[in-house]
Amino acid sequence: MEEKEISKAVIKRLPRYYRYLGDLMDEGCERVSSKELSERMHVTASQIRQDLNNFGGFGQQGYGYNVKYLYNEIGKILGMEKNYDVIIIGAGNLGSALSGYSDFARRGFKVTAIFDTDSAKIGRLIHGIKILSDRELEDYIKTNKPDIAALTLPRDAAADVAAHLVKWGIGAIWNFAPVDLRLPESVVVENIHLSDSLMRISYALKEKREKEMS
Amino acid sequence: MEEKEISKAVIKRLPRYYRYLGDLMDEGCERVSSKELSERMHVTASQIRQDLNNFGGFGQQGYGYNVKYLYNEIGKILGMEKNYDVIIIGAGNLGSALSGYSDFARRGFKVTAIFDTDSAKIGRLIHGIKILSDRELEDYIKTNKPDIAALTLPRDAAADVAAHLVKWGIGAIWNFAPVDLRLPESVVVENIHLSDSLMRISYALKEKREKEMS
DNA sequence: TAGATTGTTAATCGATTAACAATC
């Protein structure tokens, strides 16, 4: 059914196109050419046209792209017309933060439950969402079938919990623990490795220091 | 002084090598070959050898790599022997979470201050760190010269605050706002675009649904 | 129609993988 496999690099760029097109819409802009957009985004016009043509011809020769139409089409490609239920595993600082992040709700991601092992936390509310015991997790997943589980728990617990989540039927894991999860191909995994990101800053700062010295 | 420019792709992988080597050390492993490491990390042995050789020969023919030595060398490349002072701009959920994330301290990143505009928050403590007024920001930066500023504030405030931070002398920005900051080349910027990441999950889930239908 | 800009093919560039001589 699918014509050709879309490269990972293209998919990684789609949310960024979506963001810029959203901005253009907010500015009341109706049409945009690949050249204009490329100047805004600091990428080549060629790349924009190549990328979009992976999914079909959204533009019109001599005119460019209709902003609203393109925004909607990319939204469809990204699956943004659907809403997603997200559960958070680990009611620590990061888990709490994610549960209250309004940006997600705007994009159709709704946090429906938070789980923790700490009996002192269970029953408390975070941003209006009740913290449940991890012993209720299996039941919850099988009954409510959430789409995504965000893993905001300690490193050592992550692999084991992830394996259980998958067994109980979760389809996607948003992993904030600093480990690479080994899960079946069919499970979607997105990693947010914050300390990797900090180390890249550290590297770049070191480079900068060395450059300034010479 | 620097021989050749190291590619972005290689640098992005370094923290991951560092993480795996740390794990090997914890397991008491003394030596590792590129082949063994490649199997653990699910990359090719060739890539590992290529990557490491960007920085010089860390291994020994017939033996492989000394884990501890290699760990330390990559640490040096990443600038991990230095400690970094981090300030957090925006005392919301995410800012609070980052200020309490113990993983960072372990890597030498220390949160020294948190700033916010909300007078109701100013003076309160988060994880033992006092929230200061954004009006003290300029003074604080010029006096204490923190290395990194984490931007955990609303989208619309980000660009403006970032520009000020740079003017006052900050060298690196860890940006959590869903915008691309336009700053001078000399400023290090690392973006954590959480909603972009969620959209990639959304895309992958959509693909999965479609695959299952056919 | 003339001008603009796409969709698409071809050329270039860079990154990954394979292969193997060097050497521990």
Next chain:
DNA sequence: TAGATTGTTAATCGATTAACAATC
């Protein structure tokens, strides 16, 4: 020494950019 494994060159692969004919 023989076996193992690196460092490094060459081959392949994929992604980006350039160019331009098609067409609105």
